Amino acid sequence: MVGHPFYILDEIDSTNNYAMERVNSGQVTSGTAWFTSNQTAGKGTRGKQWVARAGDIIALSIALQPAMLPLSRQFMLSMAVALGTHDFFSAYAGDETAIKWPNDIYWRDRKAGGILIENVLRGNMWHYAIIGIGLNLNQGKFPEHLPNAVSLKQITGKNWDAATLAQELCRCLDARIRTLQMSALDTLLAEYTAKLFRWQQPGLYRKDGVVFQGIIRNVLPDGHLCLEREGEVLRLGFGEVEFVLS
The missing domain is CATH 3.30.930.10 (Bira Bifunctional Protein; Domain 2)
Structure with a gap:
């Protein structure tokens, strides 16, 4: 236990x-x-x-x-x-x-x-x-x-x-x-x-120093995050994207 x-x-x-x-x-x-x-x-x-x-x-x-x-x-x-x-x-x-x-x-x-x-x-x-x-x-x-x-x-x-x-x-x-x-x-x-924060909701993210609006569309069984940006779905691993908070 x-x-x-x-x-x-x-x-x-x-x-x-x-x-x-x-x-x-x-x-x-x-x-x-x-x-x-x-x-x-x-x-x-x-x-x-x-x-x-x-x-x-x-x-x-x-x-x-x-x-x-x-x-x-x-x-x-x-x-x-x-x-x-x-x-x-x-x-x-x-x-x-x-x-x-x-x-x-x-x-x-x-x-x-x-x-x-x-x-x-x-x-x-x-x-x-x-x-x-x-x-x-x-x-x-x-x-x-x-x-x-x-x-x-x-x-x-x-x-x-x-x-x-x-x-x-x-x-x-x-x-x-x-x-x-x-x-x-x-x-x-x-x-x-x-139970995910911002699940299927628009929010701000930072990748490679660029801030953009994205929507979490899925999480894959291996843990990758599927984040939609301007119609494109990015497949992101741990540490590849940062949540931008107010």
């Missing part, structure tokens, strides 16, 4: 780094989770850092042996994790919660958290997935260079216990990951796209 065992770390540079060290040393079982609310050098996508004050965040990493999927279907795991995180966050923040492709968590047009999955391979075999999730929890405000960030406290007006909610997040992830089957791809993809 995801979150069994569940370790609480008082302070750590990065829960994903810590999880990776445990996996590489062989000192881990599938489903083990490490949590902290005091992460000093967290990792985001494309090498970005994610740092917050102690108590303000959920920083959670899970070591999972994805025996239910071949490596060619790794985007299915990404979708399941995004949906599980959406299930958790929307239970508190409501129906305005969305998934920004590929796996950020948004509330309205503001970022509440993100997901980073790092793979450990043994030859051609998918040995482990290190699932890292960061969620903004108790921040009252954010620095000026993060104008589109939002926390659960800002949405609800309440302070939250990070460790308790992290364990609940593990239960939501476990429920989603248990449903992963090859035959469930179409159903999973349909539910994922239905």
Whole structure:
């Protein structure tokens, strides 16, 4: 089960780094989770850092042996994790919660958290997935260079216990990951796209330094985004396009 065992770390540079060290040393079982609310050098996508004050965040990493999927279907795991995180966050923040492709968590047009999955391979075999999730929890405000960030406290007006909610997040992830089957791809993809930020709606994007209006038309089973621009459908991989926010 995801979150069994569940370790609480008082302070750590990065829960994903810590999880990776445990996996590489062989000192881990599938489903083990490490949590902290005091992460000093967290990792985001494309090498970005994610740092917050102690108590303000959920920083959670899970070591999972994805025996239910071949490596060619790794985007299915990404979708399941995004949906599980959406299930958790929307239970508190409501129906305005969305998934920004590929796996950020948004509330309205503001970022509440993100997901980073790092793979450990043994030859051609998918040995482990290190699932890292960061969620903004108790921040009252954010620095000026993060104008589109939002926390659960800002949405609800309440302070939250990070460790308790992290364990609940593990239960939501476990429920989603248990449903992963090859035959469930179409159903999973349909539910994922239905919860996407800007799904089938016009919005601004940036590619190769050029800002344009586009509409998300599809997400392919391998994770590529199909974005319509002036009648042409672009097939885009991770990092090839940026959402432009107001």
